[in-house]
Amino acid sequence: MATAENTLILDTTKGVVTIELRPDLAPKHVERIKLLVREGFYDGVTFHRVIDGFMAQGGCPHGTGTGGSDHPDLPAEFNDEPHIRGVCSMARARSPNSANSQFFICFDDASFLDGQYTVWGKVTSGMEAVDQFARGEPVRNPDRINKATIAADQA
Template identity: 55%
Template sequence: MQLKTFAAVFAILAGFFLAAAPALAADPENTMIITLKDGDVTIALRPDIAPRNVAQVKKLVRDGAYDNVAFHRVIDGFMAQTGDVKFGNMEKDYNADRVGTGGSDLPDLPAEFSNEHFVRGVVGMARAQDPNSANSQFFIMFAPAAPLDGQYTIIGEVVGGMELVDNIKKGDQAQNGAVTDPDRMIKVRIAADKK
């Protein structure tokens, strides 16, 4: 009798989770798509752990600020950094000497540290020495980096196209990953938008 009861409860729970599966699908309002030279990278944003940072990134995306912005610092086996909208736009105002030092016209953000871990595919906000200095720059992890845990704000994770991130042109290790003639984010959009 207990086996039949267990089987019935299991069937009910399985049915519930299968019915709920569509609700667990990616939220287009919090899905960022970056078009690279080889195709699209899909990032699930995490407003649940970094609401202010995610909101600012989404605003910059919707303003078109990230289009044509360089991956100016790319360290093999570590991460690819981009998002300097002031000095990193390769179609206008690109400054190879200053890229990586700029942000946007929006204010810097307070840190939103979480218990999440910096593993392959995680997207974090770049910042200066002050933990509350993130603005527009972000990085995508190639590999785990536990020393970043609790030190940088995580805003999302790659859920599609990580192999394209792996193909981003790497920088010179001796120059802290600075990239000559860097790859760029050709176009960045939020999936919910019809552009």
């Protein structure tokens, strides 16, 4: 059961997406997500890479997939959680220890990613909003996160 401290709320251009954070699976990644949310890092950031039947990726400050936060990259916290519909996982470069701020939400089963990317959460409501995100690599008129908050911080 998700607590308010481990509930991420993304107010997107297509609706509200609620994500249960899983510090039991990836404590350092969840800590980073919360830090970036509380810094306002994700506010206004686009879903720059959205592939039908695969995933929606966001979290790049440039909207291109080329950037991250000013914080150091994270060590991999690969786990046994499967990449299935609604799972949130960290994007990274070729190095396993290169995750920083970019993440993706799976549309469907992506089991070929299992054990190679860090799963840190799962959508508990609002997946229909994610399903409506504009598609593309890059997306021409991308959807964005208007505001990201941790439920415990909401007044």
